Amino acid sequence: MKKSIERIAGDTEGVSYEFPVYRIEGTSPDAPTAYLQAALHSCELPGTVAIHALMKRLRKAEAEGRIRGAMTIVPSANPIGSTQMLFGEMHGRFHFDTRRNFNRGFALLDEPDASPLSGSAKVTTADQELKDRLMQLSMGHDIVLDLHCAYEGVPYIYAHSVLWPAIADCASALRLEAILYSSDPGDGEFEVAAIHPYLKASPEVARLDRRVVATVEFRGMRDVDPELAEADAEGLYRLLVWRGVVSDEAIGPQEPYAGIAAPLENLEMMRSPCSGTVLYHVKPGDRVEKGDLVATIVHSPGEPDGSADIRAPQSGYVLTRHMHRFTRRGGDLMKIIGDRRSATDVVVEE
Numbered sequence: 001m002k003k004s005i006e007r008i009a010g011d012t013e014g015v016s017y018e019f020p021v022y023r024i025e026g027t028s029p030d031a032p033t034a035y036l037q038a039a040l041h042s043c044e045l046p047g048t049v050a051i052h053a054l055m056k057r058l059r060k061a062e063a064e065g066r067i068r069g070a071m072t073i074v075p076s077a078n079p080i081g082s083t084q085m086l087f088g089e090m091h092g093r094f095h096f097d098t099r100r101n102f103n104r105g106f107a108l109l110d111e112p113d114a115s116p117l118s119g120s121a122k123v124t125t126a127d128q129e130l131k132d133r134l135m136q137l138s139m140g141h142d143i144v145l146d147l148h149c150a151y152e153g154v155p156y157i158y159a160h161s162v163l164w165p166a167i168a169d170c171a172s173a174l175r176l177e178a179i180l181y182s183s184d185p186g187d188g189e190f191e192v193a194a195i196h197p198y199l200k201a202s203p204e205v206a207r208l209d210r211r212v213v214a215t216v217e218f219r220g221m222r223d224v225d226p227e228l229a230e231a232d233a234e235g236l237y238r239l240l241v242w243r244g245v246v247s248d249e250a251i252g253p254q255e256p257y258a259g260i261a262a263p264l265e266n267l268e269m270m271r272s273p274c275s276g277t278v279l280y281h282v283k284p285g286d287r288v289e290k291g292d293l294v295a296t297i298v299h300s301p302g303e304p305d306g307s308a309d310i311r312a313p314q315s316g317y318v319l320t321r322h323m324h325r326f327t328r329r330g331g332d333l334m335k336i337i338g339d340r341r342s343a344t345d346v347v348v349e350e
């Protein structure tokens with residue numbers, strides 16, 4: 001295992017950012033390769049500690065000559081976001097300077113060639129340079145996982161429609177509750193950009209059967225503890241073994257995926273019609289029927305009609321909910337995977 005340091009120049013003199021990259025060579029040139037990164041939204045830490053727990057398994061496998069496919073691993077992908085502390089809290093989702101989401105604006109390349117991203121004389125900013133660097137690091141790997149988390153949620157993934165159902169084994173390995181798939185071009189999310197070069201490629205180049213490209217949502221922001229880190233590391237390791245990146249006879253055979261798989265169009269983005277204190281009546285993982293009371297917004301406390309009821313627009317499965325207990329009008333409350341297409345447009349804010 002080799003460690004190197006990536007450096008990103010800051011946008012003012014005297015400032016630069018660093019993050020470590022770990023590389024492991026594979027013993028079999030034909031084996032699938034893998035790229036893992038965590039905490040692109042730097043305040044989303046379940047993936048970082050899962051990778052930390054995974055590394056000891058990988059070091060052991062490497063010492064025993066069981067790493068077949070090359071791997072590149074970035075446990076903490078966003079050193080810019082990590083510095084963005086405000087009143088004691090890290091704000092790692094948007095770049096303070098440009099206000100851009102760190103998981104938007106990745107370059108959508110038409111071929112698996114990262115050279116357009118480097119060496120040019122273009123004027124850029126630190127957050128865009130970070131995005132280009134991460135895309136360069138991931139390019140060429142068969143398995144590309146971007147580890148995030150929701151505010152509060154079950155474990156689930158986003159992936160491109162072309163990969164479903166071939167990546168059901170990924171969902172099974174990681175013990176996920178749901179897969180949301182879409183062919184929407186999105187807004188330059190890392191995972192969308194990572195699969196984009198292969199969408200129009202010839203089958204010999206695309207090799208979609210051996211490709212896993214996904215945004216993994218490892219539950220909620222506060223679900224950071226030793227047991228979950230070990231369980232998620234075991235899930236990642238299981239996937240690497242099932243896909244042939246690592247060999248390990250102690251890992252059992254592939255198991256069928258029993259969770260939800262739904263198109264992104266089915267997602268109900270529940271928003272609040274008013275500001276107030278939020279009382280949730282359901283939690284992630286709950287099944288709801290159309291018309292069920294899912295939240296109450298107390299907008300005028302003390303008044304006889306001082307609250308508003310929020311009801312499920314259709315039957316489905318509660319995927320996530322916001323961790324805040326105060327909302328503004330229009331604020332996100334929860335995501336429900338409906339049994340059928342949502343009547344409203346989906347704007348995912350992961």
Ligand SMILES: [Zn+2]
Nearest residue numbers: 041148149350
């Ligand atoms: Zn995220």
